[in-house]
Amino acid sequence: MRLILTTSRGIEDLASAEVSALLDRLGVLFRVEEKPLGVEGRVLAEVEKAHYTDEKGRMRELSVSTYLNERSRLLHRVIIEIASERFEGINDDEPEKALKRIESFVSSLPVERFVKASESFAVRSFRKGEHKITSVDIAKTVGKVIFERLERFGTPKVNLDHPAVIFRAELIGDVFFLGIDTTGDSSLHKRPWRVYDHPAHLKASIANALIKLAKPDGSFIDPFCGSGTIPIELALRGYTGEIIGLEKFRKHLRGAEMNALSAGVLDRIEFVLGDATRLSEYVSEVDFAVSNLPYGLKIGRKSAIPKLYMGFFNELAKVLQRRGVFITTEKRAIERAIEENGFEIRHHRLIGHGGLMVHTYVIE
Structure with missing residues (x-):
């Protein structure tokens, strides 16, 4: 499993060390890389399957993404990577060409493996850099491709407000990531204990x-x-x-x-x-x-x-x-x-x- 982990720029080394310490406790093989494909604010973790023994002594698979969501103090999101790609020159592409490149890439991916027939889905997007397309453009394009792909296997269910599965599409500079956002719509840095907001509080x-x-x-x-x-x-x-x-x-x-x-x-x-x-x-x-x-x-x-x-x-x-x-x-x-x-x-x-x-x- 490959996980794309998001954090604040400038603390990738600290987040990487935290993730390594957490994964080490599981006793599994893993590899952690700061700034994958040169993208700041991102950490890549490649992790083998982890298991635990339940109260009846049965061996069960542990969700590593849930484990990190629950224990990390430095991460913002835990995303199961579907695929990533560097699109050379996409910053200069006209909107139609840029979106066509993304559409072609996503259409080749087995997204159906990540959504059950009974589950609804939505696409959340993020864009950073100088592009002629917006994050809304990316969400619409990726959502359309995923819907058409899922139609081959049944009737896709779209729920923009409360989806069971969140696909996350990110274009940062010329690097594109697609994955399953296991964190949800609220970033981990937004702590549930915060009932009072200072006008300039620290994450x-x-x-x-x-x-x-x-x-x-x-x-x-x-x-x-x-x-x-x-x-x-x-x-x-x-x-x-x-x-x-x-x-x-x-x-x-x-x-x-x-x-x-x-x-x-x-x-x-x-x-x-x-x-x-x-x-x-x-x-x-x-x-x-x-x-x-x-x-x-x-x-x-x-x-x-x-x-x-x-x-x-x-x-x-x-x-x-x-x-x-x-x-x-x-x-x-x-x-x-x-x-x-x-x-x-x-x-x-x-x-x-x-x-x-x-x-x-x-x-x-």
């Missing part, structure tokens, strides 16, 4: 990536915790150290508490109303600090960011004992604040979030 998958980079094993604080994504995800990982969420605005702090209650981890997190630029007033020392710093929508005036960052990192220098991980678009402001307050950058990477590539720093 849960990225929160877990920051936690992975921090490797915490002591006291932990998110000094700009917003709606609580990072401390909540840390608590859900079974973290046993002290977890603090500091937030300046009461509305967001109450929202964070609501989310933590929904997630069942309110008793594991100490939420504090306070200003991160006065951090030493709330904690005398802390081992790890991880946060999505204010930028863009999170702050009214962009001109205020350098002063805010300088004030925060000045306070952080008084209390941080081991490591910090921070994400922001404001490269110049954060690097100056890091340097002038005596920290060293141990790692830097760009991560895709909200349509932007944002800077991520690991400091000590």
